[in-house]
Amino acid sequence: MYAFEIETPSTVQDAVAALKSEGAQALGGGHTLIPTLKSRLAAPEKLVALSGIDEIKGVRMGDDSRLCIGGGTTHATVAAEAAGHYPGLARLASLIGDPAVRNRGTIGGSLANNDPSACYPAGTLASGATIVTNAREIAADDFFQGMFTTALDEGEIITEVKFPIPEKSFYAKMLQPASRFPLTAVFVAKFADGVRVAVTGASESGVFRWAEAEAALSSDFSKAAVDALSAPPADGMIGDIHGTPEYRAHLVKVMTGRAVENAA
Amino acid sequence: MPDGGIGAPTKRREDLRFLTGKGRYTDDINLRGQSYCVFVRSQVAHGRIVSIDTSKAAAMPGVIQVFTGDDFAEVGSIPCGWQIHDRKGEPMLEPAHPVLARGKVRYVGDAYAAVVAETEAQARDAAEAVEAEIEELPAVIDMVKAVSDKSNLVHDEIGSNLCYDWGFVEENREATAKAIDEAYHVTTLELVNNRLIPNAMEPRVAVGDYDETNDHSTLHTTSQNPHVIRLLMGAFVLGIPEHKLRVVAPDVGGGFGSKIFHYAEEAFVTFAAKQIKRPVKWTSTRSEAFMTDAHGRDHVTKIELALDNEGHFLALRTNTYANMGAYLSTFSTSVPTYLHGTLMAGNYKTPHIYVNVKAVFTNTVPVDAYRGAGRPEATFQLERVIDKAAREMGIDPIEIRRRNFIQPDEFPYQTPVAVSYDTGNYQATMDKLIEIADLDGFEERRAASAARGKLRGLGVNCYIEACGIAPSNLVGQLGARAGLYESATVRVNATGGLVVMTGSHSHGQGHETAFPQVIASMIGIDPSMVEIVHGDTANTPMGMGTYGSRSLAVGGSAMVKATEKIIAKAKKIAAHILEASDQDIELKDGMFTVKGTDKSKAWGDITLAAYVPHNYPLESLEPGLEETAFYDPSNFTYPAGAYACEVEVDPETGQVEIASFAAADDFGNIINPLIVSGQVHGGIGQGIGQALLEQAVYDDNGQLLSGSYMDYAMPRASDVPSYVVDHSCQTPCTHNPLGVKGCGEAGAIGSPPAVVNAVIDALHRGGHTHVSHINMPLSPSRVWAAMQKS
16 A cells, blocks of 8 residues: 545535545545555545545435435445335345445445446446436436446546336346355346346446347246347356356346346 | 363363464564565566666665575575485476575566565565566466476476476386276276465464574564474575574464475575564565465376276376476475375275376466375375266265275275375274265255255265374485474473473464363373463474374374373382382372372372472482473374265356265374364365365466455355264274374365265256266356356
């Protein structure tokens, strides 16, 4: 770790101001950034910790029946407090990492980092959620732009995420045995006007929607409909010591089927 | 008889300090005026060092001195502890192993410079300022290809990447080939024994200290054998005589073999402390541990088993490539040879056995002993090929093993691979296994799994290991450059308490609990009267340390011998005081009694007399009560057992879950059954880790792809079942005084084939009959891929 300064603002306004200085970087739960710093792979001059900003924490039902989760809300809080409103999403949060991770990591941090194997991008994209920042609102379909890349501008902070609540949903996750991130995981959300299927852990381009499955499931929401599909092409899937592209493509189909089977 | 002696399941007394954060580990040692060292490590696997410029680093704040290989020109090479002779009787090729790389770097992590500074952060900053020009060379990674590669050599000066080509027993070669050629059936299996990273909870640490006033060096280090480090580093590397060098290995947080070896960092801090006349501390980061701790296993093997038409084994031949890594670590050369070839008979009567091992240099971190060390590699290939043979011949896998077992009345049994088993009963452990694993209920459990869409499989295997190493005269003939005895000094204090200074070293084995149980039983006192001292060359007799499941069998035997001397002397004192012949003195329950009388004296009376010798036979007996013994075993010990694993395979994902695991072990006599069970649990956990999860992977350029816990999968609690273990089958060792065999490695040796056998069984039951083997780790991806082929 190199030496750095740290600021701990208590309002979004102060945080945005602090992030304007040269070499400043926002710090959420820190589960990606802190190990990176410890390995001396990053050298920000200033960290702006978002954990002291109460206005971006909490889970509430919005006036438009969307579930609103503050960007600084920990996974543990989402797991506990979203369960009555959006059980599929609460369950996703409850399966991230271990208790230490869930009590520290935040939804905003996860989405802003957009790790290609993170869980929240799948739940967010499948829900058709809206990402609210200090500056604007961004639709999930526009937000994720490839691994570790998002629509966020420099210094922009995720203040809230608004989730439409589906009729049924489920997150089916196959674990990478070492990191316990998804090797491949699929979030299926069934809305009155159609089904959305988002896949994480599989593609070199990060989280994506599986269009063929969405079409098939929108007309017939059953595992049989998934079984009738071919797995997506292996081309462009991640290949590493834990799984080949072919295996990941196969898992996309298997996990989609399991998500449909268990959707509630 | 007081409670808590031999056989009592006493909870470990040392756990109180370990579990409450009161342990004192090497990193807890901070000396006045201490400086900090950070190594500059190669980022390429193979390269020629063109130049190293340390001037910028030396000018950085807080930097005391920057070292390169040139500073070690007059210093010796890190030695290898075992010289192997090849098939033609020629000694192995033994390249130099410098403390800091000179001329070339040979693996990612090979240190070529080191910075010593006032703080660790300053040292780290300065290490980044060391400028080296390193001309990258093609990396030698694939060991099979490396053997014939003459143009790309890890060590140019020795002219080959082949360290040795070993035949064992060379005289068996032709007879084995003939038996295989003429056999009714031959089963062949090619497999990889996957490379593992030890991952002790405590990373390595070394603190060097130098006392100018009396020219004395001290090294505090994370070691399993401080005397061995003192000898290797003092005599071979730095040229410090033993009386001027103290090595201390305090509480050590796990070793699993990886802390046996003398590492360059230890020599560096000892040397540098003398140069700068200040203590020098190095603490490995976890990333450094992945890169620089000696790895384990890494064999590529072809094994052939010849059978007659009834499944009797006729001959066995195995050809193995064993990875040495870039340099020869302390015991690296003995692991694939004498710790591996000698075990190829297993529990079976195979008349002809021939083992060939080619040890190969590659541009990877050195490979050396890791829990089991050679014996897991032997057991895995043997028990896998037997399983395959049983399937090919349509014989039940338990039945084919029973047909070939060495029978209880055939001991001592001389194998064709040099060792002679003293005792055992393999039918008994198999019978016990069938009972504790409830194998009769397997079909019912399989049907229940099938109803949940899972393929259930059953894997059974046996194992034998040679431990309690080792007879010094035998290993000397085989090339060991050390003796393998053990020592103990038993000091009785005036008021009757005892201190045992043992050459064994505890880093998780529970010696502080188990050793006192032995003495408590011998004297008839409470174990709390006995304390164990270990890990410091200044206050323990010359000892060879702890590895190879040897502490109780060898170190415990030395302690017994020393205690026997104590008792013999105490009886003489008692005889004097009780006015009787020492032949007539009996010691029981801590009381000395004159046989056939009610005249007696308590243990404490006699110990007091030894140190306050007012009424004492001074003319014939020295005062005091302190004895030392060295014990050199006359044979290895041979723990053996039978293991069963049941798995559930998800046919859609290839995910393997361990449904159950049962182990029936014969460890001979048991001192503390609770500790024994714990050792077996831990060993099986590591074996399951090897079978399903763990894998050190270098890419073609020699970069370590599994260099952190993000990619190196350690087993977690959720990966292992509740084990069923039994050690009631006991054939006591016939040649050590305790009749014990050792239990530290059994679990890691016996469990990998059980897991793999179970997965292959599950796939066959699920219709995937084309799958005869999958290389470890049996990751979901690999199992799924195997199911896809037809």
